[in-house]
Amino acid sequence: MxxxxxxILTIEELSREEIEMILSxxxxxxxxxxxxxKKVPTLRGRTVINLFYEAxxxxxxxxxxxxxxxxxxxxxxxxSTSSVVKGETIKDTAKNLEAMRPDCIVVRHAAxxxxxxxxxxxxxxxxxxxxxAHEHPSQALLDMLTVRGRLGALxxxxxxxxxxxxxSRVARSNIYGFTRMGANVVVAGPPTMMPPGIEALGCVVxxxxxxxxxxxxxxxxxxxxxxxxxxxxFPAAREYSRFYGLDEARVRLAKKGVxxxxxxxxxxxxxxxxxxxxxxxxxILDQVTNGVAVRMALFYLxxxxxxxxxx
Amino acid sequence: xxxxxxxxxxxxxxxxxxxxxxxxxxxxxRIASIKPVKDDTTELLPGAPGLDxxxxxxxxxxPGMIDCHTHLREPGYEYKExxxxxxxxxxSGGFTAVMCMANTKPVNDSExxxxxxxxxxxxxxxxxxxxxxxxxxxxxxxxxxxxxxKAAGCVAVSxxxxxxxxxxxxxxxxxxxxxxxxxxxxxxxxxxLVGAGVMNEGAVSTRLGLPGIPNAAEDVIxxxxxxxxxxxxxxxxxxxxxxxxxxxxxxxxxxxGVKVTAEATPHHLTLTDEAVAGYNTFAKMNPPLRxxxxxxxxxxxxxxxxxxxxxxxxxxxxxxxxxxxxATAANGIIGLETxxxxxxxxxxxxxxxxxTAVAAMTANPAKAFGLASGALRVxxxxxxxxxxxxxxxxxxxxxxxxxxxxxPWAGKELKARVMKTxxxxxxxxxxx
Numbered sequence: 001m002x003x004x005x006x007x008i009l010t011i012e013e014l015s016r017e018e019i020e021m022i023l024s025x026x027x028x029x030x031x032x033x034x035x036x037x038k039k040v041p042t043l044r045g046r047t048v049i050n051l052f053y054e055a056x057x058x059x060x061x062x063x064x065x066x067x068x069x070x071x072x073x074x075x076x077x078x079x080s081t082s083s084v085v086k087g088e089t090i091k092d093t094a095k096n097l098e099a100m101r102p103d104c105i106v107v108r109h110a111a112x113x114x115x116x117x118x119x120x121x122x123x124x125x126x127x128x129x130x131x132x133a134h135e136h137p138s139q140a141l142l143d144m145l146t147v148r149g150r151l152g153a154l155x156x157x158x159x160x161x162x163x164x165x166x167x168s169r170v171a172r173s174n175i176y177g178f179t180r181m182g183a184n185v186v187v188a189g190p191p192t193m194m195p196p197g198i199e200a201l202g203c204v205v206x207x208x209x210x211x212x213x214x215x216x217x218x219x220x221x222x223x224x225x226x227x228x229x230x231x232x233x234f235p236a237a238r239e240y241s242r243f244y245g246l247d248e249a250r251v252r253l254a255k256k257g258v259x260x261x262x263x264x265x266x267x268x269x270x271x272x273x274x275x276x277x278x279x280x281x282x283x284i285l286d287q288v289t290n291g292v293a294v295r296m297a298l299f300y301l302x303x304x305x306x307x308x309x310x311x
Numbered sequence: 312x313x314x315x316x317x318x319x320x321x322x323x324x325x326x327x328x329x330x331x332x333x334x335x336x337x338x339x340x341r342i343a344s345i346k347p348v349k350d351d352t353t354e355l356l357p358g359a360p361g362l363d364x365x366x367x368x369x370x371x372x373x374p375g376m377i378d379c380h381t382h383l384r385e386p387g388y389e390y391k392e393x394x395x396x397x398x399x400x401x402x403s404g405g406f407t408a409v410m411c412m413a414n415t416k417p418v419n420d421s422e423x424x425x426x427x428x429x430x431x432x433x434x435x436x437x438x439x440x441x442x443x444x445x446x447x448x449x450x451x452x453x454x455x456x457x458x459x460x461k462a463a464g465c466v467a468v469s470x471x472x473x474x475x476x477x478x479x480x481x482x483x484x485x486x487x488x489x490x491x492x493x494x495x496x497x498x499x500x501x502x503x504l505v506g507a508g509v510m511n512e513g514a515v516s517t518r519l520g521l522p523g524i525p526n527a528a529e530d531v532i533x534x535x536x537x538x539x540x541x542x543x544x545x546x547x548x549x550x551x552x553x554x555x556x557x558x559x560x561x562x563x564x565x566x567x568g569v570k571v572t573a574e575a576t577p578h579h580l581t582l583t584d585e586a587v588a589g590y591n592t593f594a595k596m597n598p599p600l601r602x603x604x605x606x607x608x609x610x611x612x613x614x615x616x617x618x619x620x621x622x623x624x625x626x627x628x629x630x631x632x633x634x635x636x637x638a639t640a641a642n643g644i645i646g647l648e649t650x651x652x653x654x655x656x657x658x659x660x661x662x663x664x665x666x667t668a669v670a671a672m673t674a675n676p677a678k679a680f681g682l683a684s685g686a687l688r689v690x691x692x693x694x695x696x697x698x699x700x701x702x703x704x705x706x707x708x709x710x711x712x713x714x715x716x717x718x719p720w721a722g723k724e725l726k727a728r729v730m731k732t733x734x735x736x737x738x739x740x741x742x743x
Contacts, residue, residue, distance in 0.1 A: 089635055111636035112520040113590030132638070134520025169520060196523075197514025231506070 001025070003301040007119040007126040010135045011176040019181060023145050025297035026290070032069055033292055043072040046303050047102040050076045051094070052129070053109040058264055058288065059129055059138075063106050066295030072103070072303070094118045103303050107131075125302045133167045139263055140173035142294040144181060146287050147218050150259050155182035158255075160212040161203075162188050163222030163244060163271055164233070166195040170263045171222060175201045178218075188212035189222075189244060192233045209244055216254045220261040221246050221272045237270050247273040251281060259283055313361050314338050315736055319348055320367025320697060324374055325670035326677070326686035335372065337693040340736035344689060365731065365738075367697050373669050375407025375694030375734060377685050378647060379676040380471070380496075380550055380574060380622035383409070383439070386427060387416025392627035392714045394428065397647070398435035400625070400713035402740035404647040405696035405729035408438040408684045409625075410676075413449070414472035420444035420455040425463035436739035438684060438694070440466040445484045445495060449473045454484055461491045466680050469496035471550055476502055478535055485536075485545025494546040494572070494680055497536045499557070500598065504528035509638050511584040511599040519587065521637065524599050530556040537564040540571055548679055549573040551624050553598035555608030562617040572679040574620035575609045577646060577653040578719065580662075582606075586719060592633045592640035593719040596626070613671055614663040619679055621671040623650045627715030645713045649706060651698065652725035659726065693736040702728040 003018060011019075032040055048067040052060050060076060067074035079093070088096075090109070097105060104125040107115050112132030119126040130136040148154055159178045165171045165187050178185050179202035187198060188206040199205060206212035213219055224240060234240050251258060260272075260282045268274050277284060315337040322333040322345065334351050336343040346353065357364060378401065384392040392400075394411075401409045411428065413419035419428065425441045432439030443460030445468045447453050457468055468488060475481045475497070488495050505528050510516050512523025533549055537560060540547035552558060552573050561573045578596065583603050586594035594600055612618035626643025633640055651672070658665050677685030684694055703726045708716035732740040 091634065109636065111638040113637045116590060117636060132520050133522070166517075172518075172520060195517035196512060197517045200514045200518065 001301065002304060006302070007115070008137050008298055008302065009115050009119055009126065009128045011137045011140050011173040011180070012135065014137070014180070016180050019141070019144065019177065022141055022294065022297050022301060023148060025301055026141070026145050026293040029296045029300065030290070030293040032296065033289070038069050039071060040069065041071045043067070043070040043299060043303055046072040046104070048072045048074045048104045048106060048299065049097055049102045050074060051097065051105055051107045052076070052078050053090070054130070056108055056129070059108065062288070062291040063129060063295050066292050067299055069292070070296050070299050072299060090114060091117065091121055094122055098122050098124055104299065127298055127302070130169050132169065133172070134169050135173045136169040137173050138291070138294055138298060139170050140177040142287055142291040143174055143220065143261055144177050145290045145294055146261065146283050147259055149286070149290070150283060151217060154178060157183045157217035158215055159183050159185045159218040159220065160188065160216040161185060161220045161222065162209055162212060162246065164193040164224055164228065165189050165198060165222070166193045167225065167228070168222050172201060174220065175203045179203065186212045186216070190234050210250065210253055213250055213253045216258060218259045218261060219246060219251070219254055223263065223265065224267060224271045226267070226270070241270050245271050245273065246276050248275055248279070251276055257281070261287060264288070313736065315363045315365065315693070315733070316355060317365045317367050317372060317695065317697070320370045320372035322372045322687065323666065323669055324687040325666050326374070326674035327688070329687070330666065335687065335695065337736045340693055342687055342689050342691055342693050345687060365697070370730065371698040371700050373696050373698065374673040374685050374687050375696050375732060376405050376651065376672040377408040377410070377676040377682065378406050378623050378625065378650070379410045379620050379680060381409040381411050381625045381647065382414065382627065382643070383411040384627055385415065385431060386424065391629050394431040394439060395435055396712060396714040397625070397627070398432060398437040398439060400645070400647040400711065401437050402732045402734070403712045403729065404649070405651050405698060405732050406437065406647060407694035407696070407732060407734040408440060408682065409647070410440045410442050410466060410680065412471045413442050413444040413469060418444050418449045419465070420447050420449070422459045422463040425460060425465055429464050436734045436737060438734065440682070442467045442469050442471070442496065444468065445470045445475065446480060451475050451477055451480055454480070454487055457488055457491050457493055461493055465493070466682065467494045467496050467548070469498065469550070471496060471498040474498050474500040474502060474532060478539065481536060482539045482543055485539050485543035485547060489543070489545050492681065494548045496548045496550050497532070498550050499529050499532035499536060501528045501531050504531070509595065510587050511601050513584060513602060515584040515587060519590070521587070526554040526556055526601065526605070529554050529598055530560065533557045533560050537561070537569055537571055541569050545570070547571045551576050551579060551598060551622070552609065552612070552618060553579045553601050553605060555605045558608045558612040558617055562612070565617060572619040573617065574622040575613060575618045576622060576624045577650050578644060580606060580609050580613070580621070580657060581653055582719060590637040591719070592635070592637055593644055593717055593721070595637060595640050595642055596644060597642040610657065610662045614667060619671065619675040621650070621654055621668065622676070623647050627713055628717045629715055633717050644717050644719055645711070645715055648711050648713065649718060649720050649725065651729060652704070652727045653720065655700065655727035656725065693733060695733040696729055697731040698727055699730050700727045702726070704728050
């Protein structure tokens with residue numbers, strides 16, 4: 001079994017069948033991480049390069065562990081953007097890496113579109129690990145996997161995504177993903193962080209957080225970048241927490257048994273209270289565990305066996 | 312004495328209100344007479360020494376076009392374009408005069424830079440008309456020496472490429488320029504509203520996850536500069552208007568008699584922000600490509616005269632600037648060689664008349680900047696473009712004269728092709 005595509009760049013371009021395939025594969029691979037010997041030989045001899053132009057601990061580690069559990073060789077490259085300004089272009093860097101014959105390059109970059117640019121220029125597979133405010137497909141896949149694991153199905157459920165929608169690639173990928181799987185997605189956040197035309201992605205914009213959360217099966221809180229205060233996106237963390245944060249009172253507006261998600265890292269006491277983050281509805285750590293499984297599935301479906309279209 | 316006759320073409324000169332099949336007689340680089348073919352009894356002796364005859368039957372013959380907004384990049388960025396290659400691109404696009412912006416390195420804020428540009432241009436055959444800086448070094452802090460710039464040959468002043476952030480500097484510039492009868496060209500952009508924006512703000516920027524630039528970033532400065540033109544009595548020209556709001560502001564200002572003119576580019580008239588999809592850096596410009604509603608408002612503005620000029624904003628960029636991630640790519644596209652054809656596409660689609668289009672690229676820029684070009688007057692320089700309106704062609708970047716190849720029309724089929732360009736009675740470009 002293999003995906004009929006070279007790259008995973010966006011959720012926007014994935015069909016429902018492809019998402020189903022990735023999620024089921026991830027479910028079957030999840031068990032590998034529970035073994036005493038956490039490794040399968042499937043991708044032995046394959047090389048994965050994690051090319052990260054943006055600081056990341058969780059995502060980079062998750063991709064690395066996923067590659068290693070599949071027996072692929074993983075190499076991490078962290079490039080600080082400042083050295084790139086003076087040095088070679090990202091395309092040249094990628095071309096040089098490709099000359100070392102990797103099977104897959106996992107790329108994260110602060111500029112939207114970079115993974116597409118690389119995919120168009122490289123023969124190896126490219127996985128988008130987050131590009132600017134555009135997409136973060138593996139995050140949306142692990143979120144869907146987490147929700148499916150708890151609720152059983154995604155069809156017809158209500159998903160509320162709260163916070164800085166404008167700057168969030170997690171929000172965009174999740175709006176595409178959940179709606180493609182038949183869920184209803186509602187977004188809410190400060191008007192300064194609600195991008196124009198977001199409805200075109202398939203979601204509904206709620207007038208306030210309480211309306212968004214009311215009756216929701218899933219509440220996904222986005223991380224608020226505290227530095228955005230200085231660009232006047234919001235006045236203060238205190239005010240943000242009061243009007244846009246998730247506390248126990250707001251959780252009670254949601255459906256009983258609601259699933260609380262957060263892509264991390266969390267700002268305790270700002271967008272999410274500690275009680276909620278550590279509470280019974282929070283699946284924040286399950287998300288991290290599922291992240292490894294989803295990335296193992298992506299590697300497997302891109303690099304394992306012979307691609308059908310390549311036969 | 313050299314004589315040239317352009318025979319039998321459809322001569323369209325909006326300045327003279329002429330649209331008829333005529334013979335144009337040129338002597339010593341100047342137009343000697345223009346005679347309707349039906350009344351012309353002149354007998355020509357083909358092969359007579361010193362007599363050239365161009366058969367323009369079936370062709371459109373117009374005054375050599377004026378581009379009032381070109382970046383020639385020399386001095387300083389010769390790897391993108393030189394005055395020679397830019398002039399060659401102009402000639403191949405039917406332009407016999409280009410007004411070149413001052414954002415070179417060094418900035419054209421002194422007589423010596425202006426003279427250098429004119430010296431480099433002298434042998435090209437194209438009338439290169441430098442635009443001087445409005446402020447010294449384009450820093451927006453103190454006014455450039457406009458009197459000296461004018462004396463050296465500058466035809467207007469502008470900080471184009473960099474908006475004039477300080478309203479008071481803009482006010483003084485508009486006031487002071489009156490002394491020298493120079494038009495101030497405004498690149499209307501509020502930098503604080505642009506922020507990190509790299510494309511039009513709207514549904515497309517949201518989908519692509521790119522930071523947006525709202526229309527308001529342009530509108531507020533157009534409103535400001537119109538107010539300052541009113542206050543100062545200076546002549547204001549608004550460069551590359553891209554928004555429906557801007558068109559409305561200019562229309563209202565003209566109605567109450569403000570001395571304001573405006574230009575729109577072929578790309579802002581025809582392309583929308585959808586062209587950015589796929590992170591196409593050839594669709595990255597400043598101001599950004601907007602929406603269909605903005606295109607329509609600009610077209611209506613050209614049709615009713617609110618937008619006086621069509622200007623290319625020819626902005627050569629090399630692969631070094633364009634073959635990179637969208638956010639860091641440089642702004643701008645080349646436009647001299649595609650301008651007429653792209654605009655003719657709008658004429659064919661019924662957006663506005665051919666006369667309106669030609670006026671916007673000949674008589675109107677001449678009027679806005681007080682230039683002697685842009686008309687077929689007896690006694691004036693014989694600057695003429697001959698165009699085959701029926702000829703379709705595919706834009707092949709390697710065939711373009713410009714040193715840079717950053718065009719969003721690469722591979723696109725366009726109609727109407729410039730066949731010959733004549734400046735001062737000499738053929739400076741002809742297509743095989």
